[in-house]
Amino acid sequence: MVNRVVLFIMDSVGIGELPDAKAFGDVGANTLGNIAEATGGLNLPNLQKLGLGNIDDIKGVDKITEPIGAYGKAMEVSNGKDTTIGHWELVGLHVKKPLRTYPEGFPKEIIDEFERRIGRKTLGNKPASGTVIIEELGKEHMETGYPIVYTSADSVFQIAAHEDVIPLDELYKMCQIARELMMGDNAVARIIARPFIGQPGGFSRTSNRRDYSLDPFGKTVLDIAKEDGLDVIGIGKIEDIFNGRGITEAIHTKDNMDGIDQTINYLNRDNRGIIFTNLVDFDAKYGHRRDPHGYRAALEEMDARIPEILESMKADDIIIFTADHGNDPTYKGTDHTREYIPIVIYGKAVRANINIGIRESFADIAKTISDLLEIESTGNGNSFKEMILK
The missing domain is CATH 3.40.720.10 (Alkaline Phosphatase, subunit A)
Structure with a gap:
Protein backbone atom coordinates (compact mmCIF):
# COMPACT_ATOMS: atom_id res chain seq x y z
CA MET A 1 0.00 0.00 0.00
CA LYS A 97 -18.78 27.03 -16.63
CA PRO A 98 -15.88 29.48 -16.89
CA LEU A 99 -15.26 31.68 -13.88
CA ARG A 100 -16.10 35.33 -14.48
CA THR A 101 -13.50 37.69 -15.92
CA TYR A 102 -13.51 41.46 -16.34
CA PRO A 103 -11.63 42.35 -19.53
CA GLU A 104 -12.81 45.99 -19.35
CA GLY A 105 -12.14 46.39 -15.62
CA PHE A 106 -14.70 46.20 -12.83
CA PRO A 107 -18.09 47.94 -13.04
CA LYS A 108 -18.38 51.37 -11.43
CA GLU A 109 -20.87 50.15 -8.84
CA ILE A 110 -18.42 47.51 -7.61
CA ILE A 111 -15.52 49.96 -7.36
CA ASP A 112 -17.72 52.60 -5.71
CA GLU A 113 -18.85 50.13 -3.05
CA PHE A 114 -15.31 48.81 -2.54
CA GLU A 115 -14.01 52.38 -2.04
CA ARG A 116 -16.83 53.13 0.38
CA ARG A 117 -16.03 50.08 2.48
CA ILE A 118 -12.26 50.62 2.61
CA GLY A 119 -12.53 54.38 3.10
CA ARG A 120 -10.15 55.20 0.25
CA LYS A 121 -10.27 55.87 -3.46
CA THR A 122 -8.54 53.43 -5.81
CA LEU A 123 -6.21 53.59 -8.82
CA GLY A 124 -6.12 51.46 -11.95
CA ASN A 125 -9.20 49.30 -12.44
CA LYS A 126 -8.04 47.69 -15.68
CA PRO A 127 -6.40 44.49 -16.92
CA ALA A 128 -2.64 44.78 -16.50
CA SER A 129 0.63 43.04 -15.77
CA GLY A 130 1.28 43.34 -12.06
CA THR A 131 4.86 44.51 -12.45
CA VAL A 132 3.90 47.02 -15.16
CA ILE A 133 1.03 48.59 -13.26
CA ILE A 134 3.04 49.20 -10.09
CA GLU A 135 5.67 51.01 -12.16
CA GLU A 136 2.91 53.00 -13.86
CA LEU A 137 0.89 53.90 -10.75
CA GLY A 138 3.25 53.21 -7.84
CA LYS A 139 4.38 56.83 -7.42
CA GLU A 140 0.79 58.12 -7.42
CA HIS A 141 -0.16 55.35 -4.99
CA MET A 142 2.61 56.43 -2.60
CA GLU A 143 1.50 60.06 -2.84
CA THR A 144 -2.23 59.42 -2.36
CA GLY A 145 -2.42 56.20 -0.34
CA TYR A 146 -4.93 54.84 -2.86
CA PRO A 147 -4.54 51.06 -3.49
CA ILE A 148 -4.05 49.87 -7.07
CA VAL A 149 -6.87 47.60 -8.29
CA TYR A 150 -6.39 45.56 -11.44
CA THR A 151 -7.30 42.30 -13.13
CA SER A 152 -6.03 40.08 -15.96
CA ALA A 153 -7.31 37.49 -18.41
CA ASP A 154 -7.82 35.28 -15.34
CA SER A 155 -10.74 35.45 -12.96
CA VAL A 156 -9.01 37.71 -10.42
CA PHE A 157 -9.42 40.95 -8.47
CA GLN A 158 -5.92 42.07 -7.50
CA ILE A 159 -4.95 44.78 -5.03
CA ALA A 160 -1.41 46.14 -5.07
CA ALA A 161 -0.10 48.33 -2.26
CA HIS A 162 3.31 49.44 -1.00
CA GLU A 163 4.02 47.87 2.38
CA ASP A 164 5.11 51.25 3.81
CA VAL A 165 1.91 52.97 2.59
CA ILE A 166 -0.74 50.37 3.39
CA PRO A 167 0.37 47.89 6.08
CA LEU A 168 -0.08 44.21 5.27
CA ASP A 169 -2.87 43.72 7.80
CA GLU A 170 -4.87 46.53 6.19
CA LEU A 171 -4.20 45.20 2.69
CA TYR A 172 -5.42 41.76 3.74
CA LYS A 173 -8.58 43.33 5.24
CA MET A 174 -9.17 45.09 1.91
CA CYS A 175 -8.92 41.73 0.19
CA GLN A 176 -11.45 40.23 2.57
CA ILE A 177 -13.83 43.11 1.77
CA ALA A 178 -13.29 42.51 -1.96
CA ARG A 179 -13.95 38.80 -1.42
CA GLU A 180 -17.31 39.63 0.16
CA LEU A 181 -18.18 41.88 -2.79
CA MET A 182 -17.04 39.53 -5.55
CA MET A 183 -19.49 36.73 -4.89
CA GLY A 184 -22.69 35.51 -6.52
CA ASP A 185 -23.12 36.95 -10.01
CA ASN A 186 -19.90 38.93 -9.58
CA ALA A 187 -17.82 36.01 -8.30
CA VAL A 188 -14.18 35.79 -9.33
CA ALA A 189 -11.94 32.85 -8.55
CA ARG A 190 -9.44 34.76 -6.45
CA ILE A 191 -8.85 38.06 -4.70
CA ILE A 192 -5.08 38.54 -4.59
CA ALA A 193 -3.06 40.80 -2.27
CA ARG A 194 -0.02 42.07 -4.18
CA PRO A 195 2.24 43.93 -1.73
CA PHE A 196 5.40 45.62 -3.02
CA ILE A 197 8.34 47.67 -1.78
CA GLY A 198 10.92 50.06 -3.22
CA GLN A 199 10.89 53.50 -4.82
CA PRO A 200 9.63 54.77 -8.20
CA GLY A 201 11.68 53.16 -10.94
CA GLY A 202 12.70 50.32 -8.64
CA PHE A 203 9.59 48.68 -7.21
CA SER A 204 9.53 44.93 -6.48
CA ARG A 205 6.76 42.64 -5.28
CA THR A 206 7.29 40.80 -2.00
CA SER A 207 6.56 37.24 -0.91
CA ASN A 208 3.69 38.46 1.32
CA ARG A 209 1.13 37.76 -1.39
CA ARG A 210 -2.13 36.22 -0.20
CA ASP A 211 -4.93 34.67 -2.25
CA TYR A 212 -8.58 34.65 -1.14
CA SER A 213 -10.28 31.96 -3.19
CA LEU A 214 -13.75 30.65 -3.67
CA ASP A 215 -14.50 27.35 -1.99
Whole structure:
Protein backbone atom coordinates (compact mmCIF):
# COMPACT_ATOMS: atom_id res chain seq x y z
CA MET A 1 0.00 0.00 0.00
CA VAL A 2 1.18 3.53 -0.77
CA ASN A 3 1.68 5.65 2.35
CA ARG A 4 2.06 9.11 0.80
CA VAL A 5 1.61 10.80 -2.54
CA VAL A 6 3.54 13.98 -3.23
CA LEU A 7 1.67 16.08 -5.78
CA PHE A 8 4.37 18.48 -6.93
CA ILE A 9 3.11 21.36 -9.10
CA MET A 10 5.60 23.13 -11.33
CA ASP A 11 3.29 26.11 -11.73
CA SER A 12 2.67 26.98 -15.41
CA VAL A 13 5.13 24.44 -16.85
CA GLY A 14 2.99 23.45 -19.86
CA ILE A 15 4.15 21.14 -22.63
CA GLY A 16 2.37 22.23 -25.79
CA GLU A 17 -0.93 23.64 -27.03
CA LEU A 18 -4.13 21.70 -26.40
CA PRO A 19 -6.40 20.77 -29.33
CA ASP A 20 -8.77 23.59 -28.34
CA ALA A 21 -6.00 26.21 -27.97
CA LYS A 22 -7.48 28.29 -30.80
CA ALA A 23 -10.57 29.01 -28.72
CA PHE A 24 -8.30 30.50 -26.05
CA GLY A 25 -6.06 32.40 -28.46
CA ASP A 26 -3.09 30.16 -27.72
CA VAL A 27 -2.18 28.42 -30.98
CA GLY A 28 1.57 27.76 -30.99
CA ALA A 29 2.06 28.05 -27.22
CA ASN A 30 4.47 25.54 -25.70
CA THR A 31 6.04 26.63 -22.44
CA LEU A 32 8.78 23.99 -22.12
CA GLY A 33 9.40 23.58 -25.84
CA ASN A 34 9.56 27.28 -26.67
CA ILE A 35 11.74 28.16 -23.66
CA ALA A 36 14.15 25.45 -24.78
CA GLU A 37 14.25 26.81 -28.33
CA ALA A 38 14.58 30.42 -27.22
CA THR A 39 17.43 29.77 -24.80
CA GLY A 40 19.51 27.21 -26.67
CA GLY A 41 18.17 24.16 -24.85
CA LEU A 42 17.30 23.18 -21.29
CA ASN A 43 19.66 21.35 -18.95
CA LEU A 44 17.34 19.18 -16.83
CA PRO A 45 19.27 15.93 -16.31
CA ASN A 46 17.20 14.72 -13.36
CA LEU A 47 13.81 15.24 -15.00
CA GLN A 48 15.29 13.71 -18.15
CA LYS A 49 16.33 10.65 -16.13
CA LEU A 50 12.74 10.38 -14.85
CA GLY A 51 11.32 10.51 -18.38
CA LEU A 52 10.45 14.15 -19.15
CA GLY A 53 12.16 14.03 -22.54
CA ASN A 54 10.12 10.97 -23.49
CA ILE A 55 6.86 12.95 -23.36
CA ASP A 56 7.64 15.37 -26.16
CA ASP A 57 10.53 16.99 -28.02
CA ILE A 58 12.31 19.46 -25.74
CA LYS A 59 15.65 20.81 -26.91
CA GLY A 60 18.34 19.70 -24.46
CA VAL A 61 16.09 17.17 -22.68
CA ASP A 62 16.63 13.94 -24.58
CA LYS A 63 14.38 10.98 -24.98
CA ILE A 64 16.17 8.10 -23.25
CA THR A 65 15.80 4.34 -23.55
CA GLU A 66 15.50 3.53 -19.84
CA PRO A 67 13.87 6.33 -17.84
CA ILE A 68 13.49 5.45 -14.17
CA GLY A 69 9.97 6.89 -13.91
CA ALA A 70 6.59 6.71 -15.61
CA TYR A 71 5.58 9.60 -17.84
CA GLY A 72 2.83 11.12 -19.98
CA LYS A 73 0.78 14.28 -20.34
CA ALA A 74 -2.79 15.38 -19.67
CA MET A 75 -5.48 17.47 -21.35
CA GLU A 76 -7.66 19.96 -19.51
CA VAL A 77 -11.42 19.33 -19.56
CA SER A 78 -12.41 22.44 -17.61
CA ASN A 79 -13.24 25.70 -19.31
CA GLY A 80 -10.29 27.92 -18.49
CA LYS A 81 -6.54 28.11 -18.14
CA ASP A 82 -5.91 29.65 -14.75
CA THR A 83 -4.50 28.51 -11.43
CA THR A 84 -7.81 27.84 -9.69
CA ILE A 85 -9.38 25.82 -12.48
CA GLY A 86 -6.17 23.86 -13.10
CA HIS A 87 -5.70 22.93 -9.46
CA TRP A 88 -9.37 22.10 -8.96
CA GLU A 89 -9.27 19.71 -11.92
CA LEU A 90 -6.06 18.13 -10.61
CA VAL A 91 -7.93 17.15 -7.44
CA GLY A 92 -10.98 15.83 -9.23
CA LEU A 93 -13.37 18.62 -10.26
CA HIS A 94 -14.46 19.53 -13.78
CA VAL A 95 -15.30 23.22 -14.14
CA LYS A 96 -17.63 23.44 -17.12
CA LYS A 97 -18.78 27.03 -16.63
CA PRO A 98 -15.88 29.48 -16.89
CA LEU A 99 -15.26 31.68 -13.88
CA ARG A 100 -16.10 35.33 -14.48
CA THR A 101 -13.50 37.69 -15.92
CA TYR A 102 -13.51 41.46 -16.34
CA PRO A 103 -11.63 42.35 -19.53
CA GLU A 104 -12.81 45.99 -19.35
CA GLY A 105 -12.14 46.39 -15.62
CA PHE A 106 -14.70 46.20 -12.83
CA PRO A 107 -18.09 47.94 -13.04
CA LYS A 108 -18.38 51.37 -11.43
CA GLU A 109 -20.87 50.15 -8.84
CA ILE A 110 -18.42 47.51 -7.61
CA ILE A 111 -15.52 49.96 -7.36
CA ASP A 112 -17.72 52.60 -5.71
CA GLU A 113 -18.85 50.13 -3.05
CA PHE A 114 -15.31 48.81 -2.54
CA GLU A 115 -14.01 52.38 -2.04
CA ARG A 116 -16.83 53.13 0.38
CA ARG A 117 -16.03 50.08 2.48
CA ILE A 118 -12.26 50.62 2.61
CA GLY A 119 -12.53 54.38 3.10
CA ARG A 120 -10.15 55.20 0.25
CA LYS A 121 -10.27 55.87 -3.46
CA THR A 122 -8.54 53.43 -5.81
CA LEU A 123 -6.21 53.59 -8.82
CA GLY A 124 -6.12 51.46 -11.95
CA ASN A 125 -9.20 49.30 -12.44
CA LYS A 126 -8.04 47.69 -15.68
CA PRO A 127 -6.40 44.49 -16.92
CA ALA A 128 -2.64 44.78 -16.50
CA SER A 129 0.63 43.04 -15.77
CA GLY A 130 1.28 43.34 -12.06
CA THR A 131 4.86 44.51 -12.45
CA VAL A 132 3.90 47.02 -15.16
CA ILE A 133 1.03 48.59 -13.26
CA ILE A 134 3.04 49.20 -10.09
CA GLU A 135 5.67 51.01 -12.16
CA GLU A 136 2.91 53.00 -13.86
CA LEU A 137 0.89 53.90 -10.75
CA GLY A 138 3.25 53.21 -7.84
CA LYS A 139 4.38 56.83 -7.42
CA GLU A 140 0.79 58.12 -7.42
CA HIS A 141 -0.16 55.35 -4.99
CA MET A 142 2.61 56.43 -2.60
CA GLU A 143 1.50 60.06 -2.84
CA THR A 144 -2.23 59.42 -2.36
CA GLY A 145 -2.42 56.20 -0.34
CA TYR A 146 -4.93 54.84 -2.86
CA PRO A 147 -4.54 51.06 -3.49
CA ILE A 148 -4.05 49.87 -7.07
CA VAL A 149 -6.87 47.60 -8.29
CA TYR A 150 -6.39 45.56 -11.44
CA THR A 151 -7.30 42.30 -13.13
CA SER A 152 -6.03 40.08 -15.96
CA ALA A 153 -7.31 37.49 -18.41
CA ASP A 154 -7.82 35.28 -15.34
CA SER A 155 -10.74 35.45 -12.96
CA VAL A 156 -9.01 37.71 -10.42
CA PHE A 157 -9.42 40.95 -8.47
CA GLN A 158 -5.92 42.07 -7.50
CA ILE A 159 -4.95 44.78 -5.03
CA ALA A 160 -1.41 46.14 -5.07
CA ALA A 161 -0.10 48.33 -2.26
CA HIS A 162 3.31 49.44 -1.00
CA GLU A 163 4.02 47.87 2.38
CA ASP A 164 5.11 51.25 3.81
CA VAL A 165 1.91 52.97 2.59
CA ILE A 166 -0.74 50.37 3.39
CA PRO A 167 0.37 47.89 6.08
CA LEU A 168 -0.08 44.21 5.27
CA ASP A 169 -2.87 43.72 7.80
CA GLU A 170 -4.87 46.53 6.19
CA LEU A 171 -4.20 45.20 2.69
CA TYR A 172 -5.42 41.76 3.74
CA LYS A 173 -8.58 43.33 5.24
CA MET A 174 -9.17 45.09 1.91
CA CYS A 175 -8.92 41.73 0.19
CA GLN A 176 -11.45 40.23 2.57
CA ILE A 177 -13.83 43.11 1.77
CA ALA A 178 -13.29 42.51 -1.96
CA ARG A 179 -13.95 38.80 -1.42
CA GLU A 180 -17.31 39.63 0.16
CA LEU A 181 -18.18 41.88 -2.79
CA MET A 182 -17.04 39.53 -5.55
CA MET A 183 -19.49 36.73 -4.89
CA GLY A 184 -22.69 35.51 -6.52
CA ASP A 185 -23.12 36.95 -10.01
CA ASN A 186 -19.90 38.93 -9.58
CA ALA A 187 -17.82 36.01 -8.30
CA VAL A 188 -14.18 35.79 -9.33
CA ALA A 189 -11.94 32.85 -8.55
CA ARG A 190 -9.44 34.76 -6.45
CA ILE A 191 -8.85 38.06 -4.70
CA ILE A 192 -5.08 38.54 -4.59
CA ALA A 193 -3.06 40.80 -2.27
CA ARG A 194 -0.02 42.07 -4.18
CA PRO A 195 2.24 43.93 -1.73
CA PHE A 196 5.40 45.62 -3.02
CA ILE A 197 8.34 47.67 -1.78
CA GLY A 198 10.92 50.06 -3.22
CA GLN A 199 10.89 53.50 -4.82
CA PRO A 200 9.63 54.77 -8.20
CA GLY A 201 11.68 53.16 -10.94
CA GLY A 202 12.70 50.32 -8.64
CA PHE A 203 9.59 48.68 -7.21
CA SER A 204 9.53 44.93 -6.48
CA ARG A 205 6.76 42.64 -5.28
CA THR A 206 7.29 40.80 -2.00
CA SER A 207 6.56 37.24 -0.91
CA ASN A 208 3.69 38.46 1.32
CA ARG A 209 1.13 37.76 -1.39
CA ARG A 210 -2.13 36.22 -0.20
CA ASP A 211 -4.93 34.67 -2.25
CA TYR A 212 -8.58 34.65 -1.14
CA SER A 213 -10.28 31.96 -3.19
CA LEU A 214 -13.75 30.65 -3.67
CA ASP A 215 -14.50 27.35 -1.99
CA PRO A 216 -14.34 24.50 -4.50
CA PHE A 217 -17.90 23.78 -5.70
CA GLY A 218 -17.64 20.06 -4.98
CA LYS A 219 -15.79 17.51 -2.88
CA THR A 220 -12.15 17.06 -3.91
CA VAL A 221 -9.72 14.22 -3.25
CA LEU A 222 -8.25 16.51 -0.58
CA ASP A 223 -11.60 16.63 1.26
CA ILE A 224 -11.94 12.85 0.97
CA ALA A 225 -8.43 12.21 2.28
CA LYS A 226 -8.95 14.58 5.21
CA GLU A 227 -12.29 12.98 6.09
CA ASP A 228 -10.55 9.59 6.09
CA GLY A 229 -8.07 10.83 8.70
CA LEU A 230 -5.14 11.29 6.34
CA ASP A 231 -2.76 14.23 6.37
CA VAL A 232 -3.19 16.78 3.60
CA ILE A 233 -0.25 19.16 3.72
CA GLY A 234 -0.35 22.28 1.53
CA ILE A 235 3.00 23.88 0.67
CA GLY A 236 3.15 27.28 -1.04
CA LYS A 237 -0.13 28.78 -2.21
CA ILE A 238 -2.11 25.51 -2.02
CA GLU A 239 -4.04 26.56 1.10
CA ASP A 240 -5.07 29.80 -0.62
CA ILE A 241 -6.19 28.10 -3.85
CA PHE A 242 -8.61 25.88 -1.92
CA ASN A 243 -9.57 28.49 0.67
CA GLY A 244 -8.26 26.06 3.29
CA ARG A 245 -10.73 23.33 2.27
CA GLY A 246 -9.41 19.80 2.60
CA ILE A 247 -6.08 20.94 4.11
CA THR A 248 -4.92 19.65 7.50
CA GLU A 249 -1.66 21.60 7.66
CA ALA A 250 -0.26 24.40 5.53
CA ILE A 251 2.86 26.48 5.16
CA HIS A 252 3.39 29.46 2.88
CA THR A 253 6.73 29.79 1.14
CA LYS A 254 9.01 32.63 0.05
CA ASP A 255 10.13 31.17 -3.27
CA ASN A 256 10.73 27.94 -5.19
CA MET A 257 13.72 26.88 -3.13
CA ASP A 258 11.78 27.39 0.10
CA GLY A 259 9.01 25.25 -1.42
CA ILE A 260 11.50 22.45 -2.07
CA ASP A 261 12.98 22.83 1.44
CA GLN A 262 9.52 22.51 2.97
CA THR A 263 8.65 19.50 0.80
CA ILE A 264 11.80 17.74 1.98
CA ASN A 265 11.04 18.77 5.56
CA TYR A 266 7.59 17.14 5.41
CA LEU A 267 8.95 14.06 3.65
CA ASN A 268 11.28 13.61 6.62
CA ARG A 269 8.38 13.70 9.06
CA ASP A 270 5.99 10.96 10.08
CA ASN A 271 2.82 11.69 8.12
CA ARG A 272 0.47 9.77 5.85
CA GLY A 273 -1.61 11.00 2.96
CA ILE A 274 -0.92 13.85 0.52
CA ILE A 275 1.87 16.40 0.38
CA PHE A 276 0.72 19.04 -2.13
CA THR A 277 3.41 21.50 -3.23
CA ASN A 278 3.20 24.45 -5.59
CA LEU A 279 6.29 26.22 -6.93
CA VAL A 280 4.85 29.53 -8.13
CA ASP A 281 7.99 31.37 -9.27
CA PHE A 282 7.90 29.87 -12.76
CA ASP A 283 4.52 31.52 -13.32
CA ALA A 284 4.72 34.70 -11.27
CA LYS A 285 8.32 35.74 -11.83
CA TYR A 286 9.06 34.47 -15.33
CA GLY A 287 5.95 33.41 -17.26
CA HIS A 288 3.85 36.53 -16.75
CA ARG A 289 6.94 38.71 -17.11
CA ARG A 290 7.84 37.01 -20.40
CA ASP A 291 11.36 36.10 -19.31
CA PRO A 292 12.40 32.80 -20.96
CA HIS A 293 15.98 33.00 -19.67
CA GLY A 294 14.85 33.52 -16.08
CA TYR A 295 12.31 30.72 -16.51
CA ARG A 296 15.03 28.40 -17.80
CA ALA A 297 17.32 29.25 -14.87
CA ALA A 298 14.50 28.53 -12.40
CA LEU A 299 13.77 25.18 -14.06
CA GLU A 300 17.42 24.19 -13.90
CA GLU A 301 17.68 25.34 -10.27
CA MET A 302 14.71 23.11 -9.38
CA ASP A 303 16.05 20.17 -11.38
CA ALA A 304 19.34 20.28 -9.49
CA ARG A 305 17.47 19.64 -6.25
CA ILE A 306 15.36 16.71 -7.43
CA PRO A 307 17.90 14.15 -6.10
CA GLU A 308 17.42 15.59 -2.59
CA ILE A 309 13.66 15.16 -2.91
CA LEU A 310 13.91 11.58 -4.18
CA GLU A 311 16.42 10.64 -1.49
CA SER A 312 14.01 11.89 1.19
CA MET A 313 11.21 9.63 -0.04
CA LYS A 314 10.39 6.42 1.78
CA ALA A 315 9.86 3.08 0.03
CA ASP A 316 6.05 3.51 0.09
CA ASP A 317 6.02 7.10 -1.21
CA ILE A 318 5.14 8.18 -4.76
CA ILE A 319 5.80 11.60 -6.30
CA ILE A 320 3.96 13.10 -9.27
CA PHE A 321 5.66 16.05 -10.97
CA THR A 322 3.12 18.00 -13.02
CA ALA A 323 1.69 21.48 -13.71
CA ASP A 324 -1.62 23.35 -13.67
CA HIS A 325 -1.60 25.23 -17.03
CA GLY A 326 0.93 26.86 -19.34
CA ASN A 327 2.52 30.31 -19.33
CA ASP A 328 4.75 30.44 -22.38
CA PRO A 329 7.17 33.36 -21.86
CA THR A 330 7.89 33.52 -25.61
CA TYR A 331 4.19 33.99 -26.42
CA LYS A 332 2.23 37.20 -26.98
CA GLY A 333 0.68 39.05 -24.07
CA THR A 334 1.32 38.27 -20.42
CA ASP A 335 -1.33 35.64 -19.69
CA HIS A 336 -1.52 31.90 -19.11
CA THR A 337 -1.60 29.58 -22.11
CA ARG A 338 -3.93 26.64 -22.77
CA GLU A 339 -1.56 23.64 -22.79
CA TYR A 340 -1.07 20.00 -21.94
CA ILE A 341 0.60 19.43 -18.58
CA PRO A 342 3.53 17.01 -18.23
CA ILE A 343 3.25 14.09 -15.81
CA VAL A 344 6.36 12.38 -14.43
CA ILE A 345 5.94 9.79 -11.67
CA TYR A 346 8.54 8.15 -9.44
CA GLY A 347 8.69 5.88 -6.40
CA LYS A 348 10.17 2.57 -5.34
CA ALA A 349 6.81 0.98 -6.18
CA VAL A 350 6.59 2.65 -9.62
CA ARG A 351 7.53 0.71 -12.71
CA ALA A 352 10.30 2.28 -14.77
CA ASN A 353 9.85 3.37 -18.38
CA ILE A 354 6.05 3.29 -18.46
CA ASN A 355 4.30 5.63 -20.86
CA ILE A 356 0.86 6.48 -19.45
CA GLY A 357 0.01 8.26 -22.70
CA ILE A 358 -2.18 11.29 -23.19
CA ARG A 359 -4.65 11.49 -20.33
CA GLU A 360 -8.06 12.96 -21.14
CA SER A 361 -8.32 15.00 -17.94
CA PHE A 362 -6.12 16.45 -15.21
CA ALA A 363 -8.57 14.60 -12.93
CA ASP A 364 -6.88 11.32 -13.91
CA ILE A 365 -4.27 12.36 -11.35
CA ALA A 366 -6.94 12.73 -8.64
CA LYS A 367 -8.45 9.35 -9.47
CA THR A 368 -5.00 7.75 -9.35
CA ILE A 369 -4.26 9.33 -5.97
CA SER A 370 -7.57 7.98 -4.65
CA ASP A 371 -6.67 4.49 -5.86
CA LEU A 372 -3.12 4.66 -4.52
CA LEU A 373 -4.31 5.75 -1.05
CA GLU A 374 -7.34 3.41 -1.20
CA ILE A 375 -9.90 6.13 -0.59
CA GLU A 376 -13.06 7.17 -2.45
CA SER A 377 -12.75 9.24 -5.62
CA THR A 378 -14.61 12.32 -6.81
CA GLY A 379 -16.06 10.31 -9.71
CA ASN A 380 -14.08 12.20 -12.35
CA GLY A 381 -10.99 10.93 -14.17
CA ASN A 382 -9.54 7.56 -15.01
CA SER A 383 -6.84 5.99 -12.86
CA PHE A 384 -3.43 4.99 -14.19
CA LYS A 385 -2.53 3.17 -10.96
CA GLU A 386 -2.47 -0.27 -12.56
CA MET A 387 -0.20 0.97 -15.33
CA ILE A 388 2.46 2.37 -13.00
CA LEU A 389 2.62 0.05 -9.99
CA LYS A 390 5.04 -2.87 -9.94
